[in-house]
């Protein structure tokens with residue numbers, strides 16, 4: 001076990017994890033010394049076998065390392081070195097190597113395959129060794145035999161390192177020839193010659209041992225082949241064990257005494273076994289370079305399999321999104337709370353002031369009707385009317401403030417908090433939706449009221465100048481006959497700057513003018529604006545100019561103006577006198593979704609739809625709009641005549657964004673600043689997200705079909721990226737656009753043109769209940785918008 005322990009110790013010391021083991025040599029020497037026939041050969045053969053068996057045992061238990069054992073054998077006979085593993089008995093030369101010490105030239109080193117191989121070689125050595133008969137020993141060893149076992153081991157984790165990175169240990173089993181007295185052996189001739197050589201070499205060995213004990217002066221290693229070969233082992237840099245054999249016979253007492261003298265001398269030699277690092281500087285540098293490159297490649301592989309920067313960026317992005325959504329939820333909750341409290345207040349006011357009206361409103365449109373039809377009443381009673389005027393000052397820049405009055409006045413509970421986000425871009429649709437809804441409700445309520453309340457006044461008002469806004473002038477309640485009441489028999493009365501003119505319009509006249517008004521608005525040059533506030537103002541300005549133009553055209557112009565206000569969901573004053581006899585049909589002509597009528601009557605609607613669609617698709621691309629938004633919109637609006645207004649709104653929104661970005665300006669959206677650059681980044685992120693979803697959402701066959709359809713090679717490593725890059729990128733090819741939409745829809749979830757989605761775009765014109773969820777976009781919907 002001495003060998004196994006030795007190897008283990010050396011292995012542990014050198015195989016620190018993470019670095020290769022440097023090549024080293026660990027020497028072990030065991031030899032038997034004693035007079036002839038005292039049992040040296042007998043002892044050494046046993047020790048050799050047990051030692052090798054022990055080493056094999058150790059190897060078996062240490063599978064984490066790979067061991068290579070090499071075996072060589074020599075004999076020193078009459079001061080000649082001979083290879084016992086070779087048939088050739090030519091003496092071998094001894095060479096001096098600066099690194100390895102004395103080496104035997106051309107010595108055969110057999111790599112041990114297994115135990116049997118070892119025993120075969122031992123047997124060969126016994127056959128080859130010089131043995132002779134003497135008086136004392138029938139089979140006396142006439143030579144010194146040195147069996148050398150070299151064991152090389154390396155940890156399996158360092159496979160691939162060169163030889164210099166493994167551990168090398170060697171052990172020498174030495175069976176010396178016995179010292180003999182000629183008088184005792186009666187040798188003569190050859191035996192005598194052998195005996196003299198044996199004795200001389202043993203004498204040198206004794207001298208070397210003695211010198212080593214004192215460590216003084218010259219040590220005559222080179223005086224004999226034996227000491228020269230064993231120099232590295234005897235010199236102290238090895239573990240050395242000596243077995244001294246003696247004969248118990250009284251006749252051999254002199255020899256025994258000499259042996260004990262040798263043993264006592266040898267015991268005083270202090271050895272200092274060290275692991276000899278045999279790596280040269282050059283090999284060391286080479287080794288370190290290899291180690292560095294190995295670690296570098298490991299690092300590269302690691303970063304490729306786990307892109308740290310990507311993951312970090314993704315996490316940061318997700319955190320931002322979560323933060324943003326939280327803020328939105330808080331904002332919406334706050335608005336709802338405020339709106340609810342306002343509605344309660346208003347309900348209280350209405351209850352106090354016009355109980356009969358409340359009964360009627362609640363009957364048909366609980367709560368919501370309060371806002372829609374009695375904003376001023378509420379405002380006046382709660383002192384908010386002045387606040388509204390202030391808002392108007394903010395919204396309008398002087399003359400044309402028709403829309404601004406409406407912006408703060410008409411909508412559901414939200415709009416009363418006029419300092420909220422009404423003027424930000426994402427609320428455009430919402431406001432339009434709300435306004436349109438309010439218009440519908442206004443008309444519907446008017447119908448209802450005309451039937452049920454008979455004489456109830458519905459108040460809306462158009463102002464071209466906010467300075468005209470005077471509660472006394474504009475406010476008409478059910479108890480105060482309005483000036484319009486005198487003319488209300490004829491139908492609608494439009495009040496503009498206090499001037500009220502009768503409008504007797506047939507529904508066909510109204511319909512005709514819608515197209516003109518819409519186109520006029522759509523084509524009107526947008527002013528350079530920095531924010532959506534200005535965008536709203538601009539819309540109002542356009543309407544105002546439209547209105548002025550139509551005024552010059554007389555009665556029909558009036559109708560156009562009226563329609564334009566309806567279309568823009570603006571706030572015309574429509575008064576219905578207490579005695580008016582307006583028919584339901586006429587009200588509906590005015591109050592119904594104008595685009596519905598528009599679409600129905602548009603003779604060339606299909607081609608018009610295609611034109612709008614194409615223009616929108618191109619603007620989406622130019623503005624780097626979200627692919628999901630494009631998809632939803634594209635799939636939602638497929639050419640129904642009622643789609644016209646949605647498309648018109650989207651077109652205007654996109655034109656505005658394009659113009660703003662082209663001027664280097666930014667847009668505030670959901671409290672976030674949106675620039676041309678940030679839109680591009682957002683779009684890139686979205687494409688990355690879609691790329692990831694391809695594997696998750698589509699089966700293998702679906703993916704392959706899709707790649708083939710898009711002309712992508714299945715063998716390409718980048719086919720996913722190429723596909724995602726191609727989505728929505730060819731705006732000229734509407735077929736490809738449709739395919740893009742279908743793919744995106746599939747990746748993010750199916751899209752049905754249902755009500756919820758229309759609400760998502762804030763374009764639902766239908767009256768909605770006043771539950772919290774129905775007001776505008778929900779947080780998540782907003783996010784998608």
Ligand SMILES: Nc1ncnc2c1ncn2[C@@H]1O[C@H](COP(=O)(O)OP(=O)(O)OP(=O)(O)O)[C@@H](O)[C@H]1O
Nearest residue numbers: 035036037038039040041042137139140141177178
């Ligand atoms: N421990 C032992 N038990 C039994 N027999 C032994 C023992 N030691 C030696 N012998 C026997 O003694 C005889 C001499 O032994 P061996 O050849 O090993 O002596 P030696 O010291 O090597 O002699 P030489 O120096 O002449 O080669 C052999 O026949 C051997 O079998």
